[in-house]
Amino acid sequence: xxxxxxxxxxxxxxxxxxxxxxxxxxxxxxxxxxxxxxxxxxxxxxxxxxxxxxxxxxxxxxxxxxxxxxxxxxxxxxxxxxxxxxxxxxxxxxxxxxxxxxxxxxxxxxxxxxxxxxxxxxxxxxxxxxxxxxxxxxxxxxxxxxxxxxxxxxxxxxxxxxxxxxxxxxxxxxxxxxxxxxxxxxxxxxxxxxxxxxxxxxxxxxxxxxxxxxxxxxxxxxxxxxxxxxxxxxxxxxxxxxx
Amino acid sequence: xxxxxxxxxxxxxxxxxxxxxxxxxxxxxxxxxxxxxxxxxxxxxxxxxxxxxxxxxxxxxxxxxxxxxxxxxxxxxxxxxxxxxxxxxxxxxxxxxxxxxxxxxxxxxxxxxxxxxxxxxxxxxxxxxxxxxxxxxxxxxxxxxxxxxxxxxxxxxxxxxxxxxxxxxxxxxxxxxxxxxxxxxxxxxxxxx
Numbered sequence: 001x002x003x004x005x006x007x008x009x010x011x012x013x014x015x016x017x018x019x020x021x022x023x024x025x026x027x028x029x030x031x032x033x034x035x036x037x038x039x040x041x042x043x044x045x046x047x048x049x050x051x052x053x054x055x056x057x058x059x060x061x062x063x064x065x066x067x068x069x070x071x072x073x074x075x076x077x078x079x080x081x082x083x084x085x086x087x088x089x090x091x092x093x094x095x096x097x098x099x100x101x102x103x104x105x106x107x108x109x110x111x112x113x114x115x116x117x118x119x120x121x122x123x124x125x126x127x128x129x130x131x132x133x134x135x136x137x138x139x140x141x142x143x144x145x146x147x148x149x150x151x152x153x154x155x156x157x158x159x160x161x162x163x164x165x166x167x168x169x170x171x172x173x174x175x176x177x178x179x180x181x182x183x184x185x186x187x188x189x190x191x192x193x194x195x196x197x198x199x200x201x202x203x204x205x206x207x208x209x210x211x212x213x214x215x216x217x218x219x220x221x222x223x224x225x226x227x228x229x230x231x232x233x234x235x236x237x238x239x240x241x242x243x
Numbered sequence: 244x245x246x247x248x249x250x251x252x253x254x255x256x257x258x259x260x261x262x263x264x265x266x267x268x269x270x271x272x273x274x275x276x277x278x279x280x281x282x283x284x285x286x287x288x289x290x291x292x293x294x295x296x297x298x299x300x301x302x303x304x305x306x307x308x309x310x311x312x313x314x315x316x317x318x319x320x321x322x323x324x325x326x327x328x329x330x331x332x333x334x335x336x337x338x339x340x341x342x343x344x345x346x347x348x349x350x351x352x353x354x355x356x357x358x359x360x361x362x363x364x365x366x367x368x369x370x371x372x373x374x375x376x377x378x379x380x381x382x383x384x385x386x387x388x389x390x391x392x393x394x395x396x397x398x399x400x401x402x403x404x405x406x407x408x409x410x411x412x413x414x415x416x417x418x419x420x421x422x423x424x425x426x427x428x429x430x431x432x433x434x435x436x
Binding site: 006008011012014015016017018019020021028029030031032034035036037038039046047048050051053054057058060061062063064065066067068070074075076078079081220221 | 260263264266267268271272273275276277279280283294295297298299301302305321322323324325327328338371374375377378381386387388390391393394395396397398399400401405408409410411424425428429
């Protein structure tokens with residue numbers, strides 16, 4: 001090798017061929033990497049981080065990602081996100097008429113909303129109390145009809161937009177059957193036949209309230225979209241039509 | 244710093260918008276970096292929308308008055324950023340297959356760094372033992388910082404400007420190291436096999 005006459009390009013080619021030596025890395029702390037990058041570490045600590053980085057391509061890749069700038073828009077978008085508050089359990093208030101399957105349409109559930117632009121009360125009709133051993137949840141007879149209402153604490157003419165989704169078995173949103181939908185003075189009602197829901201295999205419906213039109217969230221994982229204005233209706237479909 | 248971090252988390256959990264903004268500014272690079280690394284390493288995550296996944300992690304951190312974030316205990320040794328990095332890996336890792344099943348997002352695969360870049364054919368022809376000798380020589384002659392710059396430039400293929408940005412130093416620092424590293428390559432004399 002004629003090293004002394006080697007050009008920069010030749011030297012670079014040679015250097016690029018030096019293999020990686022990966023030493024089992026210690027667990028990387030993102031905060032330490034950022035502190036290193038910002039020159040906040042002492043000399044010894046910085047040297048330790050440099051040794052680790054020089055021997056661990058994954059550590060270097062992480063440092064590269066950490067050094068990517070963050071836009072003000074991204075920060076603002078996340079800062080405005082309203083995460084859900086703790087979910088309340090349903091508090092069924094059985095008002096009567098639950099003795100037989102045929103009459104099992106009057107179990108009315110009242111729950112406070114998870115989080116909403118307005119203070120809404122959720123009302124659900126058509127769900128029967130579970131039979132013995134039926135487990136948790138409430139039963140929607142296959143010949144029955146589900147009625148979901150959202151009532152604002154104060155009637156309003158402010159624009160409100162309502163979407164209804166079913167939650168698929170894999171936790172993603174599906175467009176719910178249209179059924180009958182009415183909205184007035186901030187209130188909303190959705191009426192749907194159980195037989196229209198059955199093909200989806202869903203056990204949960206979600207009503208989404210917004211103060212501006214939003215694009216369809218069909219296909220999105222529910223855990224990702226459930227931030228504010230979401231109201232949940234859980235049910236069990238009963239094939240036999242009896243609880 | 245630790246007390247300030249704890250106080251910041253508490254204020255953000257209480258809904259202070261300025262604290263939330265400060266927390267996002269501080270933690271967003273971590274969440275995003277971890278998500279992108281996972282996407283680069285795991286094929287089942289590559290099709291997911293980066294912004295959506297970052298948003299999911301953020302919701303997990305702040306749900307129930309930032310319950311997850313308030314679990315951070317500096318006495319356990321991790322910085323707040325390190326803790327959030329671990330939470331991000333866990334959340335994204337656990338949800339990967341589920342998301343993939345229903346992902347209907349445009350691919351971000353073109354933004355993903357290629358893994359395990361292979362050396363050129365020409366370079367690969369250089370004898371393996373020669374390269375190992377050169378590596379050992381560089382290791383002996385360079386400081387940890389120099390080795391890190393060497394890896395950034397020659398193993399990871401970063402441009403000097405990029406390496407300067409990643410390492411938080413002036414580009415001239417990188418050029419100086421590059422000059423020295425090239426000099427070492429020229430001075431390297433392999434021993435006979």
